[in-house]
Amino acid sequence: MADFVPPGWQIEQQLRADLGGDSRPDAVLMLIEPERDGADRRRLLVVLLARGTADWQRVGLGPRVLLCSGCFGPLDGAPRVRILNHVLLVQQDGGSRYAIDRTQRFRYEPATGRMRFIGEERDVLDRHSLSNAHYSSNLLTGQQRIDVNVPEKQTITSSRRRAFSLAAWYLESVDNECNAQACLPWLPASHNHYDGLPR
Template identity: 35%
Template sequence: MSDSWRKPRPDGKLPRMKKTPLTVGLLLCLSLPAWAQPAPLDLSKVPQEGKAEQDFVPAGWKIDATTKGDLDKNGKEDVVLELVEEDPKKATGGEFTERSRALVALLSEDGGKLRRAGASNKVLYCTTCQGTLGTGLGGVTRIEKGVLIVDQMSGSREMVHTVLRFRYDPKERKFVFIGEDVEHADRGAGTSTVESTNLLTGAKVTEQREYNPKTDKNTVISSKKSKVAVRKRYLEDADISTYY
């Protein structure tokens, strides 16, 4: 078994991930010519209002998964749609299986109407961008105490696990990006680095973890607190490709 895990450097910075076939594949996916990449959803084609969930699905797309809950704390059930392209794109030399995915958050209004409150064509992985840990299917969002959570994993032995949190701001009428947990792990070595950041306060905790076979759990072997610069960010600013 190759030793692809490297400990953090003395300056505290994280080491670069070793270029295994998986990571090379991800990098190649990002560097493909524009014609070879799945086109993102044109958000201008997603209506601002509608009566049913299907009203927010542009032609050539379909609903992959739905999550329901109260996002604006008004007692009504809101809905988050995970959309995916219907068919793979075709090009000279073969047929691509990569399909783009997008997220649309809808709030329930009076009179049974739905209003688009947030949308992103960058926060979800494409259908083939997750490696062996991703199936390319939907079902990565959940709602807890009014917070929209996008939970995704990618990779194989070298895994990246991201948990991104968004909360609706009624004054701004947008979803604010409030926090992120990012784990880089070597599942073969049983080691990982987890960075948890409160994007509202700038408080950040970095933990080094190691798998303990006796307890069958990951044990924290070191923890460090730090601060990051605070700047207002929204759902539309989140980009899953920055976490590879």
């Protein structure tokens, strides 16, 4: 397993559970780079499928899935990774006035031998106005539910469903340090407009 760790990098967290559905304990490695004069430390997410007693196949490498050591904002924090029912869950929150809490789900896809991005739960909170929005996105079906609460506009709760079309995304494509629409095509274009209801 050490062969999949770049020189100088450290294993920050290691999980063992079945991802491939063959009852073998596969491995997920959360890696962090060495310290460099106080600079932010990058993280890597590596997913390995067990092929034998000491034989591993890398099926996922996420260079931008995990936020760096200084990318959580004043709230600070660290990624939380777990495996549930053969699905890899990555939960991260951060920000300052605008706080974003996201849980992303990835599942091994035998046809491609890769970790497919299958869904996300995203909460956005304006800590000043207490306006908040929740986006529940199923990337397999293209269905999304949006729940919004904007107290200052006297909107208690507004809920709607939205359909979207998106080609298959995999672990390698997810960039959680980017908030541009090109990086988040499963969300509506107004997902980062905090001055009113998302359209």
